Amino acid sequence: xxxxxxxxxxxxxxxxxxxxxxxxxxxxxxxxxxxxxxxxxxxxxxxxxxxxxxxxxxxxxxxxxxxxxxxxxxxxxxxxxxxxxxxxxxxxxxxxxxxxxxxxxxxxxxxxxxxxxxxxxxxxxxxxxxxxxxxxxxxxxxxxxxxxxxxxxxxxxxxxxxxxxxxxxxxxxxxxxxxxxxxxxxxxxxxxxxxxxxxxxxxxxxxxxxxxxxxxx
Ligand code: MD3
Ligand code: FE
Numbered sequence: 512x513x514x515x516x517x518x519x520x521x522x523x524x525x526x527x528x529x530x531x532x533x534x535x536x537x538x539x540x541x542x543x544x545x546x547x548x549x550x551x552x553x554x555x556x557x558x559x560x561x562x563x564x565x566x567x568x569x570x571x572x573x574x575x576x577x578x579x580x581x582x583x584x585x586x587x588x589x590x591x592x593x594x595x596x597x598x599x600x601x602x603x604x605x606x607x608x609x610x611x612x613x614x615x616x617x618x619x620x621x622x623x624x625x626x627x628x629x630x631x632x633x634x635x636x637x638x639x640x641x642x643x644x645x646x647x648x649x650x651x652x653x654x655x656x657x658x659x660x661x662x663x664x665x666x667x668x669x670x671x672x673x674x675x676x677x678x679x680x681x682x683x684x685x686x687x688x689x690x691x692x693x694x695x696x697x698x699x700x701x702x703x704x705x706x707x708x709x710x711x712x713x714x715x716x717x718x719x720x721x722x723x724x725x726x727x728x
Pocket of ligand 1: 648671699700
């Protein structure tokens with residue numbers, strides 16, 4: 512599949528917004544890729560289905576996760592980390608679809624990160640009433656690489672915090688097709704997702720799906 516974000520953005524009215532230094536919001540930028548993503552996601556989840564991981568402290572996570580690409584994010588009694596095999600199947604994670612990787616690279620390039628080569632895509636599923644509390648993403652080896660996130664299905668209120676947990680956070684609505692790229696001075700910002708409201712999305716049904724493309728290793 513041949514997808515060009517630069518072409519796609521030319522057809523959408525929304526302009527890229529730098530909502531904080533190092534955080535670029537591309538409203539609706541993934542819209543053209545939705546049916547491709549939906550189809551490929553089905554194939555990925557047939558190999559590595561959604562599951563609820565446990566925190567190192569033994570709590571079941573409300574967000575269900577899977578991954579694709581060379582590395583997947585895992586959490587268990589030994590900690591949070593990236594691993595090259597799915598602990599559920601003990602097999603490598605499903606391959607990252609070429610169209611996804613291409614899209615993540617183009618989004619990063621658009622936001623000013625020309626050398627982004629993702630080696631992991633974490634797939635999060637939120638059902639109604641699920642939230643993700645404020646945290647930092649710091650399990651990756653090198654924070655010079657950005658993270659690209661794609662929101663799909665039900666909308667969410669994204670909480671964009673500061674560099675310290677106690678800093679005030681801004682609420683930003685994230686809708687189906689929205690893309691966020693964050694890096695540089697914002698790479699270690701605290702962030703989270705407010706409780707998801709029940710609803711029904713024509714393609715993704717009763718949930719919100721978020722893809723985050725990362726350079727883990
Ligand atoms: C962080 N996921 O998987 S991604 C995660 O929507 C995670 O599923 C959330 O946090 C989700 O670790 C949010 C989007 C995001 C966007 C901008 C940020 C995270 C950010 C800016 C700074 C720090
Ligand atoms: Fe995060």
